[in-house]
Structures are given as structure tokens and as C-alpha cells.
Amino acid sequence: MKKAAATRLNILQKAFELIYINGYQTTSIDHIIATTQVTKGAFFYHFKNKEEMGLAIINEILKPTLATSFLEPLQKEQDPIVVIYNLMYDLLLKNEFLKAEYGCPVANFTQEMTPWNIDFSKALAELTQEWTKAMIAAIEKGQQNGIVRKDVNAMQVTLFVVSGYWGIRNFGKLENNKTVYLSYLKELKNYLNTLK
Amino acid sequence: MKKAAATRLNILQKAFELIYINGYQTTSIDHIIATTQVTKGAFFYHFKNKEEMGLAIINEILKPTLATSFLEPLQKEQDPIVVIYNLMYDLLLKNEFLKAEYGCPVANFTQEMTPWNIDFSKALAELTQEWTKAMIAAIEKGQQNGIVRKDVNAMQVTLFVVSGYWGIRNFGKLENNKTVYLSYLKELKNYLNTLK
């Protein structure tokens, strides 16, 4: 990687960490450049302002994570009920990128930036739609395979499941504890099994 | 009401509106006093700092709303499945205090303040616990009445339902649209009916 690209990525990664922990508004550029050991000149060479950096975090940090941790697992040729459950299990309990006490980065950004920042809203809505589309596809494939009932509304179920995920992440944040995830996962399993 | 108390309440209500729309961090005291037509002297006479005002919003604005809109409906002597569904229906589609594009105030605060602000976290966790306790009680009563299956875990179901509520509110915010609520409610009904 070129050195400039490395500097840029370094800024984005450290900035993401800070924002994930403290929020976008609360994380100042001064704070970011202090922890990255990068000067203000370098920062504003790579990003024309704070907002552009925030959007770059979504596109260059969150989007790749989405692909590997949220989409790929759904594209396996398996029982979608097992696949969705395992996905949630991994995201909530195993994923090292995501921490219980800081919630879901996409949900955090959504809460902080929408509806007043249109660019953020659009970028976040796109990310979310990629995930929901993949989940809907997985469920519909399960219907074709006869694993999931034909009368199940895949879009409806996806909305229900993703909402639950966002919500339980908020719970984990509130209680600063992963144990709520265990109860949630049990009930998610119960629910998913009713789709058979 | 005494005039001083009216001033205080006016600040809290206007501040809540601004914070509900723009977030706690982004809402400045200057902005609050500008829209309330109250001077800085008055503001800091009633609240020793911004944080105290924020906590007062939780205790004096959100808590009463919780009681009337979130708890009372659950305490009716009825089928808890109907009661919970109707509660969600009212909260998502009828409630005038809550707007789709701004999400759930408690979830918003949680996302923005936890885990780094302990006082906010505690106040918000208390609010949430009041709601979950009421919902658990409603479900357990339904089990005693034979409406809800005995093998249902009331706490687990409550966690699942509340998570879904928080999550769909985030969806509504993201899409800036109430139509997602309709799909969510349909699937919620399906889910709740499996508890019979």
C-alpha cells in the first residue's frame, strides 16, 4: 500500500474506533489527530471536512465489514433458519469488531445523523438495504427448498429480525453486558423455528 | 403552577423537543434558551449544568410519558398478546409524542450517552426496566389465565419484543417513513400468536 493510502486508512480506522465509542459529534478532529499522531495538515489533505471523513468511514470501513461479516454468511447454501441464527450468534457473541458496550455502528450513526444529514442517511440506508436484500434472498431460497413455509413473508421477517438485532444491541449497550444477548438468541431461535 | 415551576417545565419541554430532533450533544444551551425565550441566568438558576437538565428531561418528561403511554396499557386485564400488539400499534402509528423520523427518545439517549455517562445510563436503565417489568407481568398473567403457553419464557419474550420495538424505530428513522412500521406490526402479530 502506498504510504498516503496507509495514512488515510489509519485516520479512518482510529477515527472509527473513537466514534464507535464516543459518537460522531463528540469525537473532535483534534482528538482524532492526537490519537493517530497525524497533523491537521495531513488530516485536511485527505478529507475536505469532518463530514467527508464520516462518509469515508461508512464506505471504507463499515462497508467491507458488512460484506465479510453480514453478507457472506447469508450466502451459504444452507437452511436459512440456521444461517440467520448463526449469523446473529456470531455477530453478538463472537465478532471482535463489534463490542457489546458500544452497540451497532450503523445503528449508532443512524441515530446520530438521521434525519438531518442526508448524505449520511443515504449511505446508511444503502448499507442496510444490502443486508436486508441478502437476508430476504436467503429466506426465499429456503422457501424454494421447502425449508421455510411458503406463506412466510420474507421481507417482513427480515425487517423483524434486523429490528431485533438493532434493538438488542441497544440493550447490550444500555446494560453494558452480553448476557441479554443469550436470552435474545434463545427467543430468536424459537421465533425462527416457527417459520418452518 | 408557580411561575418558576412553569419556567422550568418550559425549558425542559423545549429542550426535549430540540434534543429529540437533533440529539443531546448537538443541542446547545444557547439554542435552548433562544427557543425558550429564557435567559442564561434563568437557565442556570434552574439547572446547575447541562447534564442535570438532561437527567431532568428523563425524569420529568420521559418518565411521565412512560407511565401513561407504555405502562398503563399493559396493566389492563386482557389477553397480553392483544395488549402488547395494540401497545406497539399505538406507539408506532398513533402516538403524537413520538415521531417516526426521530426514533425512540429513550433509545436515542441510550445510544448517545451510554456507556460513558453513568448517571444517564442508570436513569435510562431504570426507565427501561419499568417497561420490561410491566410487560413480563402482563405475559405471566396471560400464562395464569391459560392464554399464553406455560413453556413461554416471559422475560425472554419481553426482551425480544422490546428489542424489536427499538430496532424498528431505528428503521423508521433511517427510512424517514412509517410504512416499515406496518410490515413490522404484521410480523409482530405472527410472532405473538405463536405464544398461544
Place this chain on the structure above:
DNA sequence: TAAAAAACATACTAAATGGTATGTTTTATT
């Protein structure tokens, strides 16, 4: 290897922020 462009560094600025110091006015109490 010289020139040019890219990448970074330093010092600064205007605006906004939470908060204070010091008043004045209003209300309650004797």
C-alpha cells in the same frame, strides 16, 4: 537529476460552547 506534484507540518482564526460573575427584578414573609 531536475522539476513538479503529492503529502504532510505548523501556526493561526473565527465561531460556538458550557459556564460564571454580578447584577436587577419579582415574589414571599414578617
Place this chain on the structure above:
DNA sequence: AATAAAACATACCATTTAGTATGTTTTTTA
């Protein structure tokens, strides 16, 4: 009505903020 306390008003301040102006260094290209 006099006094004291409560309630509010105004002017100010130190700090933080995003962002800029103007450099210097490093890398690429001809």
C-alpha cells in the same frame, strides 16, 4: 411596608471546535 429570598437578566470568559493559510518535506515523473 420593610426585608429577605427567590427568580431572572446581562455581560463576560476560557476552552474547544472545525477549518485555513502558508509553509516544508517527500515522492513521483519527465
